Structure formats: structure tokens, C-alpha cells
Amino acid sequence: MTVDMDKIVALCKRRGFIFQNSEIYGGLNGFWDYGPLGTDLKRNVRNVWWEDMIGRHDNIDAPAGAPSRFDMVGVETTIIMHPQVWKCSGHYDLFVDKMVDCRECKGRFREDHMAAIPCPNKPSKMVGQHDKCQLTEPRDFNLMFKTIIGALGTEEDAAFLRPETAQGIFVNFKNVCDSTRVKLPLGICQVGKSFRNEITPRNFTFRSREFEQMEIEFFCRPDESQQWYQYWRDRRFNWYINLGLDKAKLQMREHPAEELAHYSCGTADIEYAFPFMSAGEYGELEGVAHRGDFDLRSHMEGKLKNENGELVVEMNADGQPKHRGSGKDLSYFDDATRERFIPHVIEPSAGADRATLAFICEAYAEDEAPDDKGKMQTRTLMKFHPRLAPVKAAVFPLLKKDGHPEKAKEIYRALKDAGIAVQYDEQAAIGKRYRRQDEIGTPWCLTIDGDTLTDGTVTLRDRDTLEQVRLPANEVVDEISRRLRG
Ligand code: ATP
16 A cells, blocks of 8 residues: 555644644744654653663573673763763764755755755756756755853853754763663663754654654674674664564665764664655664764864864864863773773664654555444554554443443453553444544454343454454453553
8 A cells, every 4th residue: 555644644633643833823844743642652662662672671691682691771861961062072063964045945955855855936846956946055054953051141151952862871971880780781771852953854753853862872892893783783673673664664774885974884774665755765763873982982082073074183272172072081991801991882873753753654554344334434544563552442332321331431440550541432333433443543442232241241353453352351451461462
């Protein structure tokens, strides 16, 4: 089935997954709000990531495919950090996109995206392809949002909203090692908001100006870093497949040497064929990068770019580095080998909003299903993986009388008490209630009818197969919990 992005966007609005930010004021380009169901869906994406990376991580033995055992811990750091962080990380000098303006249509475009952006002039062509287009030379545009700390508001007080959560991890590497009993290999994880003043935000939430990242900085011995790089590429790729993304729509794109940052010995993007992309095109879900010792070393020593745009340590006349590092020793002492070294870092950096959007696009489906009179009708459903589905089960009394609602409410409350996201619905014909749940991706519906009151069983209906089975009402909580555990 070819998926129509307009239908997905419309469903997201209609059923309360995603809204345009500040919509009653005409919206703000590049900013999106999540409605009640979208909030639960995105929270599930975040929670499942956290559970799979940290909560369920076994740090006693090596997990399947891993070179050895390792630790995984979490941190939560602030959005605004010391301005020196961004100078030493390279973002202050180098976190730029090339921007091009058109004097004719007054549009502003990211140079490397122009070939895919339609020019507002008719007949429809891409930016720069009309004779009338008057494009300026590309200029550097720094993507960091600037703000001011304190009341005086001078340039001295300028600070930045973080464009990635990673730096909060690097600057706390020593704190984490000193305050816990973790040892290398060690992953430090963080989920949080990041901000980028994107020149051309587009494709729904795919490229937003405010978004959320789920990042791991994995610190290891330099001589083991290649093995860990392979491990994380494969593990993160499989994570998306296990949560329902179609393998045929996913690709691992290994960056060619000329695309790599000078400090990196490997970067692979995990990409998904979003429905808004043309055939053969993919959009990045996550980057897995081998970053060497670049980040920790930069925060020790300081950085500046030279005339070739390469980051080097440049000395001021007073013999100090221009972008001064912290001067703190961020090396690691390996008790087992009695060696001291600066750890190498593997960084799997995922976007929570992009992952959520991919799960939404993958879940959208239409098929034919019988209505209340047995007539086949087109049905829209969201085939979310049960771990991600915002609502796991819905409980319906067949009738609004004869003791059905009382029994249905009892089952609803038992599911609630077990911590399972459940809805109760007694409005409209049963077929209509099923459709409402199908459209928001509820995997299982439970119907209470006359038989429930005599033999104590209920009907459990599966969203995808439409299969209906009867089971004892007092086994519903166990059965749904078992199915959720997979
Ligand atoms: P792109 O090339 O698409 O701009 P990037 O390579 O700059 O992305 P990274 O810096 O590697 O992205 O960020 C890691 C992840 O954060 C991305 O894989 C993506 O999931 C997410 N991300 C980055 N920028 C945005 C954005 N503007 N909106 C939503 N998610 C984003």
C-alpha cells in the first residue's frame, strides 16, 4: 500500500496525536505539539528506549553480540550550559548550514536541500530552477538559538539552547565515574530537548526547531572501539525492527570517507523511507558515530578552527588556547591493565520525534472489515507495536443495561489497577467502537455481553487479525499483560 502523508497528518490532528504549535495564532513554523494520544505514544517511545538501553540492561554478563559486559547509566542535564561548552565542542564555530536567499520570492533555503524544495513561483519547479530566481551566494548560518542569562543582557551574558544532549554527558563524564562504581566500557544515556534554528523546517515533525533526542555516549578503550562501533550499529538498527519498522524500508548508510568528520573513523546513519520522500530516498532516524577521543580531549584542551575549517588548538598571544578547555583531566585509569588513556566514544544518537513519526507512518494502514451488518467497509487502523500503542486495551459493554456496564467497569478498573492503559466506551454500535479503537491503534478490545453474566467469559478481539476469542473475565489482566510482554 502506498501511504498518503496527507491522510496521516489528518489522522494525527483528528485523533489528537500531533497539532501545529500555537495553531490558533496561525502556527509557528518548525514547532509541533503532541495531543493526548501523541503524548502517550511519544512517552512510550522514550520509555521503551530507556527500558531497553538501561532499565533491562544486564551489566553482569555480556549481552548477546556484545564484545564484553558493560555498564549503562542515565543522566539528566540542563538545556542551557556554560557558553564555553559550545566553543570547545566546536558548535560555536562550526555548527552551521549554508543558507541561500532568493531576492525574487524572498524565500530562504538551506543550500543542500534546494533540489528538494519547490519554488513558490509557477509553473512548479524546484528552488533556483526558474529564470526569475535570483539566488544569493551561500552564507554560513549558525543553528544554535541564542538567549541571555540575567538582567543586564549584554553580549557577555549570551548563552545557547543546546543543539544536542551529548555535551551534557561529556562534561559529566568525570562526575559519573567518580560518583558511581561504573567501569569502562560504559554507556551514559540522556533523553531531552534539543533546539536547532533550522533554516527550512519541513516534512511534518521530521525537521523541527525544537525536538527531543535519545542519546548514548559509550566510552571504551581505544583498542576495542571498532568492535563496539559494530555492536552499536547492529543493536540500534535491530531496535527499530523489533518495534515494528519494516526492514525493507530501513537502511544502514555507512558514511563514505569524504563525508566523515576529521576525528571520526566511522559513522553510519540508520535511515527510513518516510512516505513524504521520493522513491529511493531515505531520512535519518539515528546516527551512530565513532567519535574517537575528540569530545573528551576538546573539553580538556580547548578548540578553535583554522583557516581550513579544521578544529585545532590555537594559542592566544598569552600562550593560552583561544577557546579554552576546562583544563580538567578527563582521562580514565584502567585498574585491570594499570593504563591511563582518554576513552574513545561511540555515539548512537536518535531523535524521539523522528522515531515517533516513523512508527506513525509505519502503523498507518487501510483494509476491509465487516461492519455491524456484516457489510465490508474500508477500515483505517494504526498497527502500533503493543509496547508503543498509547492505549493497550478497550473495554465495551455490549448493551447499556442488563448489568453489562457494571461488569465492563469492573474489568476496566482491574486493568487500570494493573497499570495497563485502558479506555472504556459504551457509546454507539459495537462496530463503530471497534473502528474508533482501530484508528488510534489499540491492539485489543474486550466486549462484555449476556454470556459474560452467565458463563463469566468475555470476547477479546485482535486489532490486526480481527480474530475473536472468548476467555474468562478473571483472566483478562493476566492475558493482556502476557501479550504485552510479547
Ligand atoms: P540532519 O542531517 O537530518 O539534519 P543530523 O545529522 O544533523 O540530521 P544529528 O546531529 O546526528 O542529526 O542528530 C541526531 C538525531 O537527532 C537525528 O538522527 C534525528 O533523529 C534527530 N534530529 C536532528 N535534527 C532534528 C530536527 N531538526 N528535528 C527533529 N529531529 C532531529
